Every structure is written in C-alpha cells, then in structure tokens.
Amino acid sequence: MEIKPKTVKSAQLKNLIVKQLYFDNALSCAELSELFDKSIPSITKAVNELITEGFVVEHGYAPSSGGRRPLLYSIKPDAMYILAIAMDQLSTRIQLLDLLNRPVADSLTFDLRLLNNDAALATLVKSINSYILKSGIPKEKIAGIGMGMPGFINVRQGINYTYLNAGSKSLVQYLHDEIGLPVYIDNDSSLIALAEQRFGIAKAQQNVMVINLGWGIGLGMIVNGEIFRGHNGFAGELSHIPLSDDDALCACGKRGCLETVASMQVVAEKAIEGINSGRATSLKDTGAAASKALLDDILDAAGKGDQFAIELLSDAAYKIGKALAILIHIMNPQTIVLSGRGARAGKILMAPIQQALHKYCIPRLAESTQLLISDLGFDAELIGAAVLMMENFEKEIKSVSRLEV
C-alpha cells in the first residue's frame, strides 16, 4: 500500500515527538516548537492527535517564569512496549520494557553460547517468541526489538560478522521475518555508552567515553551526542592499542595489547597463580580455571578489603588508566564512565586510574575530563537496547498508525 506523502510528513513529526518525550520526561508545546523548529500551532495539532491516539497525556503545569504556565505533555508509558535483549558470549537476557524503561514482565536469562554454535540463532528466536507469548502482551503493542551483542557489527545492514550468521539474509532481516517485529542491533559496549548518555550518569553530554568492564575491556564512544563507530564500525578498539613493547602475546596476534595486561581475564589468572603460590587471601581456587564465579569472588573480596584482591585490581586499573590517558589526549571527552559488570568495583579502580591519568596526561587535559562510575550497572545494556529501538523509531513511519487500535 502506498503511503500518501502528506501522511508521511505528519506521521514523521508525530514520531519525532513521541521519541523526544521518551527521552525527555515532559515538555511543553513551546519547547517542542523550539526543538523541531516548527510553529506552535503545528505542534499543538500533532500533540492533540497523539493524545486522541493514546500516545501522549497531559502532565500538569510547569512553574512559570513570569507568564502563563505552560501545559506539559508526557508519553503514556504503556502506549507501547520495547523488547530489549542483552547478549554476551555465554548468556542472553530478554526483557520487555515500557516507555519509562520499567520492566513490564519478568526478565528471562538463559545460557546461549555464541561461539561455534550453529543452533544459537534458532534458540534465540524460539526464546524470544515464547517470551513474548508468555508475557501476555500482544505483538501489536510492541514497537520493536533492540539488541546488544558482542562482535563486529554493521549497524546499517544489521549484520554481525562475528556471531549469529543468518545465511543469505541479514541477522536483522532474519529476526524480523521470524518474529514479525522491527529489529535493531548494535555492539554491546556501544549500547552501554548510549544508555549512560541518555538515561545514566552522563545524561545529555555530547562527548562521553564509556568503558565496559567485563571479561575484556570494551569502549563505547559518544561523539557529538551520538554513538561513534568509525569508518567500518571498528572504532573504539581500546583493548588492542600498543601499550608496551615486550609483553604477553595477545589473541589478536600482537604483543603489548592492553587486553593482555589489564583485562579481568588476566586478573582472574593472576588470582589463581597467587592462591596456588600461597598468597595471604580469602580467595580460593575453585578448580574451574578463570571462571566468572572467580571474578565475582575477586570483586567481592576486594570490596571487603582483601589486600591481594585489591592489589590485583589496582594493577589492572593503573594500566587501564594509562590507556585512558591516551584516549583523553585524542578525544578530549567531557566524561569517562566506568560501566559494565566490573563497575561494581568502581571505587577500588578509581584511585589507580586517577593516578595514571595524573602521570600520563597533560594536566589541563586531565582536569577537563571527569571520571565517573555508572549507576545503571547491570541494566545498562538492556536500557541501551531499548534506546537503540527508540532512536530508530522515527524510521518506522507506520509505527504510530500500526499501533493504533
């Protein structure tokens, strides 16, 4: 069916307003008019249509600055829902969120190995479809799916070159065909950065670097208020910059990568070494070499004051700090955020990182960047996935009308 251009333009403005209200809690017509460079009558008309369509509600009056009080409008949280998916190498989380990023159904976490697993894609589709079914939310009320995953991703084409090959179709196209909802994917670290910049500790900042402290060291870059991916989507490869000339061989084939000296994997390996050589520590070698449980133990122990655990983390953090010094010289960010699983140990990491920054940064540069610890924590990637979906909402021209009952 052909869509009349007139309808498209009008729908675009309405989608833009919905998107804006998703990001900014409540806004007046005057503010929206300013924001989109449209006249107040045009905005009023669009907003009123959105109210009758059930997407927008009045939200009381804002305090006046010397004139009539503006009527605020906000999004109706249950006007539609977003399916957010956060994957890592071993497990996947699915959660349905409303337009205030609040869960509307229990999250589902299940093991899903991405590497060398031909069944992964089919399992994922089955899990998503059954999750939606179990939630009791009709598909028509779900605006779409946002998904974060590791690997090298072509966002525009919706392909992950590393995992979940969907054969002749793109991953996004395949998922869309199997589930019947629009799907958007992006790199996990990028989505964490997006979450921090839209709803986290770096809200609305234009220039933010977010460190994803997980098993490896990821970097999500926000440049001019948007995710930055570089020419081929490879930007932010912080963990493989050459830091020292004569260190261990990295999986990437080079020597001296940050990853070989400062990742949580290395921390865990060193912990086992230390335990076995009789270091005084509350940590125990559980047998499973470098498991996730051990990493959690180390973070816990450090939090409780275990000197050995603190030492391990500090060593890693100092080296991360040196890499961040380089990043600051090149990007001059307003903020660096420590996020991801490892952000739990943020307070312990902070001091050695700052120390390295002072040693390796021009003072003026070190002073102009603030180092913060995420407060979104484990939810960051899920929220980032939801944001990704809403970022692309204006492209779904038919969305508003499709969702009309």
Added chain:
Amino acid sequence: MEIKPKTVKSAQLKNLIVKQLYFDNALSCAELSELFDKSIPSITKAVNELITEGFVVEHGYAPSSGGRRPLLYSIKPDAMYILAIAMDQLSTRIQLLDLLNRPVADSLTFDLRLLNNDAALATLVKSINSYILKSGIPKEKIAGIGMGMPGFINVRQGINYTYLNAGSKSLVQYLHDEIGLPVYIDNDSSLIALAEQRFGIAKAQQNVMVINLGWGIGLGMIVNGEIFRGHNGFAGELSHIPLSDDDALCACGKRGCLETVASMQVVAEKAIEGINSGRATSLKDTGAAASKALLDDILDAAGKGDQFAIELLSDAAYKIGKALAILIHIMNPQTIVLSGRGARAGKILMAPIQQALHKYCIPRLAESTQLLISDLGFDAELIGAAVLMMENFEKEIKSVSRLEV
C-alpha cells in the same frame, strides 16, 4: 534594523545554495532540491533570484541519464572574495581568494612572532588593512576573513587562549571592529584537515585524520564530515600521548611524548649532532641551531638520496607510525593524510609509517585505513581558512543583501 522573518528564511536558503555551490562546483535544481529537502519550485525561485543578484550563473547542461538534460548552475567566482590568513609561530601569510579558491591578489608573507610579542596584534591589523587597500578590492566585495593559527582556540567565542590576547574583547570581535569584516578563527591543524576534506585528497570523506607535519606534529580530525574539537577544543593532542616510559623530558612536563622523539625539531637536533660527529652526509651545520632552513635542507637532502637524512626521517616516521596505529584503533578512520610543510617528504615517510602500522595494528584495522600524501601542500592552511569562512557563511544572514550593489 529588524529583519522580517520571511526575508530571513528566504535569505538563509539562498546563502545555503551559495555555500553549496562553493563546495560543489556545479549543481542542478533537482540536485539542490534533493540536498536541502525543498521542492523544485522553491529552489528554482531562489536560484533565479541569485542569478539576478549576480551570485550564480548558468553552467551548461549536464549529461542526461535518460531524460531531459538538467541545467547546471555554478557560483560566479568573482561575486565576492574571501580573505584567508595562515599563521604559524613565526610568520603570517595573507591572501585574497575568489570563490574558486584562486588568488585574486599577490599573497603577503611577513614575520610575526606570536610568543611574547605585545605588538603582534596591532601589526596584524595594520597588515590586513593595508593588504586589503593595496589589493584594490572594495571591502563590500569581501565576504569575510578566515584565519588559522597555532594555540588553544575557542572557536565559538573566537578566542585564542595562547596567543594574541585582545584584552576585554575576544580576538574575533577585536579584529571585526578594527577591520570591519566578519572574522572566524580556528586551529591551524584543524584548518589543514578541513582543506583536505573539502578540496584535497580526502574530499567528501566522513572520517579523516590529517597529520600536520611542521615543526611539531599536529593532528586535525574530521569526524562525521566535520572538524572535531572535543569537549574543550583540546582534541587531537597526538604529540603528547605517552609512547614510551623512559625518554626525554617534554616541554609539557611529561616523559615519553611522541613530540620528544619524532618531531621535526628533534630531527634537526639529531642532524646537527650527526654532522658534528662526522657522519657522512651532504648536510652542513649552518650555525643557527635548529633553524627552519636546516629542516628544509634535510628534506631536500633526503629527496636527493642522502642516507643520513633518510635515516633521520625514517626513525621519526616509524615512531609517528606507532602513534598512528593507536589513532587507528580508536578512530577507525577511512583515511590518514600526511599534510603540512613536511608532506614534501611524504614518500620517504610513507614506508616506515606503513611498517609501524603493520607491526602495531590489528591487520583488519590497518587494511581499512588508507594512508595518503597531501597534494595541497603549503596552500592547505590558506584554503582551510577560506573554507572556514564559507562554512560560516550561512550565519551571515545579511551577507547576500549586504553584498548586493
């Protein structure tokens, strides 16, 4: 005088068209319509007005792709002129350019020491005013002044925190008041990058890193097709990233900066050492320690096959290559351009830089970035200054009408 909003909107579209035609030689109404998302009748009207106002001329027909041949329009090169200024620490160049970036008057180069020179600003103003007078071009025909200079610059406020303090006024405001033309300033390396991206070897590319090989090592960054400056304008401090732990003390107070091991200053110093210790070379110690003449001699000698000179440059280039490897990991640029004065020796620098990239880059990243040598050479900064002016042309709402005769 208050400007009627209607006039503003119409003038803005016309200024946008003028700007676009400055960058893209010749365009049809259909292309302009596509570009600005305006209807063809609206574009036609604006273009016809611009023709009667003497800014635009017809430029023949484009080859057809299966339909009526489109009539192309291009800018009238002498509709107005741009005053481009390129400064370095010691000398300043002034040149009046037309809208095809062709000189319309001889360039003026004069010594102007920026450091510790209270008279510099007054000298600059006098030189500019007399240059304009001598050129015989009436001020009304000059759209404005673009100026590139070293130092830390706040582009929006038009202030250089390092040089040419104008007291209570901003530098830009001061120059505007003294000369009577709009003035825009930016960092020299940024303007060189801008020139390469608009009229040079990286034309129209979105993601370009330009190395300004001069006395030091500058970096101009093009991100998403625009100059990137970071949160405080400090982005691109490539020459002070920590490269090695135990090298010479840098002027910035740290150790191991790229600048201390790879700048042209270091090359010149090592050359004098080598000459005095009897190395076989055609170079001669002219007495003046580390002078610009010596640097030119080294570049020439290397070009003629002098082994010692080549060795000096290769050593520096390899270290620059290591820094570029880091830059590639973070930014994933499409292109890195070697520009600035030192680009003359580009061919000699190329091999050791590539060698370092292969050693320090993940292969997939090294392959996705091309390394090119500038063909704008010495003119890059002047052209960049002109581009800076035209970039801001749409802000000069009254420009078109002001220039009307």
Added chain:
DNA sequence: ATACTTTTATAAATATTTTAAGAAGTTTTA
C-alpha cells in the same frame, strides 16, 4: 489591589510550499 509584563493557547488571515499535470528534451528499447 491594580496595572503591567511575560508567557501560553487559540483562531483567523496570510503566505508559502507542495502537489499534480503537462510540455519538452534524451535515452533506451522494440
């Protein structure tokens, strides 16, 4: 308390842009 300023909201008048239809010029295809 009242008048004044500032701001928002609404309706009518105005201006602009878009759309649509047709003409003219090219290339491709039958």
Added chain:
DNA sequence: TAAAACTTCTTAAAATATTTATAAAAGTAT
C-alpha cells in the same frame, strides 16, 4: 526508425504551515 520510458522544467491549483492578533493566565511591580 519509431515508440516507450524517463528526467527535467514550468505553471496553476490545492494543501499546508506560519504569522499575526487576541484572549487568558501567571507572576512582578507600583
């Protein structure tokens, strides 16, 4: 060689958006 298909350009009617004016509401000053 002729017709079909495609693209650009022109013009007028229709749709759309913006401006202007007015009223209402809230704070500020007299």
